[in-house]
Amino acid sequence: METPLTPMEYTIATLRKCVFLAGLDESVLAVMASKIEPLLIEAGNTIVTKGETGLTMYIIIAGVAKVHDDGVTLATLKSGDVFGEMAVLDSEVRSASVTTECESLLLCISRDVFYDALSTEPGAFKAVIHSVLQGKRGLISEIKARSLRLLSYQKEMEIGRRIQADFLPKSVPDLEGWEIASCFEAARDVAGDFYDVFRLTSSPHLAIVIGDVCDKGVGAALFMTLFRSLIRASSLYGCIGSTLVDAGSETAANSAEGVLMNSMHTTNRYIATTHAGSSMFASVFFGLLDTQTGEMSYVNAGHEAPIIFRKNGKTEMLAITGGVAGLFPAANFEVETTTLNKGDLIFTYSDGVNEAKNTAGHQFGEERILKAATPDGDDVESFLCSMLNAIHRFRGEADQSDDITMLALKYLELDEAG
Template structure:
């Protein structure tokens, strides 16, 4: 171990140096505190043994300089002193000394003190190495976290790109929506598309769970259902006596195509429908999904209660089509259960009654009312991130 001695008495300095070298240490000896401090600017030492009383820079001042200059690294300091008063020892410890060696001392006591200091130094070095390793690991984790964040952000942008963009080109129906994932990625997704000249298709689905697994399935389902991206040949155009599958047949086909397996344990709820813009007849199926909110132009809104198994939960469930006759000005809203289950800071759910009250207040446009509902949900959450994805797809039949 490399040791620096600061001792102004030549005999004591030479004796201490000889004793330390006989114990196998690499020793540098100087005659003053200022010389010791200058030497420490040039070389690194594991231990300093300094006399307390020296001219110019004494032992206490040398200790202070070492402790207030972190570039010296950790140095174990032993004060040589003839002082034995308790207050003197406390003063030295407060300044930063690690140990004391009272004059006169013998070689065995010196050896014991040095060995004790060496154990502390080794522990300090081990701790420093582990801290440096931990810092490197934390840097790697941070870099990995940033990469993951960038990937998740990119995936979220891709997922949002699957939301309605190219709306059906007609002047019979208006659309608006809310999409608020509880994580970077959502298990909810919805879309609107043209089935044929007179019919518009739409759906909103909610994959059980959150995060990446739910989002992956929701994106897969979106591409499977939407006619512009479907490669299966099943959705929505089929070679039959009708131009497209009925909602109940869509649900049955999805249930067959996406059964819940024993690994992912994933299933999803779905509300799928089609609207004939000429007859204003809406046909839909609900597979374990909350029923739609129907908001007549001249009557009170209501939630249509429906039953049905979620997609993939059981084999060959029976799905049936439901029908709604709509009029100009009527609205229909599809939503995920995250709307009703949205909680305030007291743990109270938003619920059906508040949803009905919110959609009863009609303004100039559908978009304004949907944004007003979104603001109410944000306020209800108290600024917190919701515990579940919040999705809503609204449509309004326009006047001829």
């Protein structure tokens, strides 16, 4: 039967397990052990606070603690782990905080106890320095490995960004009597917002699409490409001949409605059934504009209401006509119609505009959108530029929290079209 360790022997054995102290002679560890006692810490106590000057290192005998900074957990420490060891070597402030996750038993070694013990053996300092350097070499190797993984990840993200960019229009159609401009500013390398502007074949109708996939990052970016592709493909190829009847026909409006309904229902059913497990959805505004008459049929599936700035100074909001796309296979979408007159401008945008936040946490909001709008400016490019500048000024030093996507289209008057 093994003889149980005395408290002193147990403390020495615990110190011996610490890589930081592994090179020290038994006599040095004995001196150190004679001057320290285990300390029981309750759960939720912060032992080390970031920014404070450290004088003590700790070894966990039993329990769990987390290393954290600004709400982010950097590491989880368990029995045998050491933290705060650099405090006994220099007088630098703590670089992170450490808090117990449960009741924990620790050994606490102050700088004075540490140096007093080392002074009893001439080779002790050299042994500690050797252990520190070994640890730093291992850390450097780990940093190099992580850096290589990060570079690989960044390369993959850049490839993803380029691929995603190919799914957005490289240019917008040039139509006589109309001005069209777009603005896209991603909050991350890959985005969840999307937009599209394209002509339907053999008809005067122009498709205007803007959407925002829930969530952010790679997942949202993948679904962004899917939503955009489904809407375009079903609009161009989902109906007979992918065309509308002649604009002068009495059934032209019904045909526009048919394209909208077919495209939205096809896209919605595909996402909601094929990718039901992902619970991904998108808000979408989809309009079909007759460029000869200015009449626009549209579906607003849970998206921010586009604003029409009328030539007479009035504004009109194109309200929601249905829920978001992609959640429920049987979702219903209604088609509404409005008419743009010469001199009118329609502005569509994603929630990265109205929900842009400044450092105080306040949102840009609809009121600021209306104040920043310059519908009587030189052109739609200037309109979007003024809006984006206003958002940037409002946000100040705050980080961009969401993608910013904007589309503007103006029905030119004769002198403007000239």
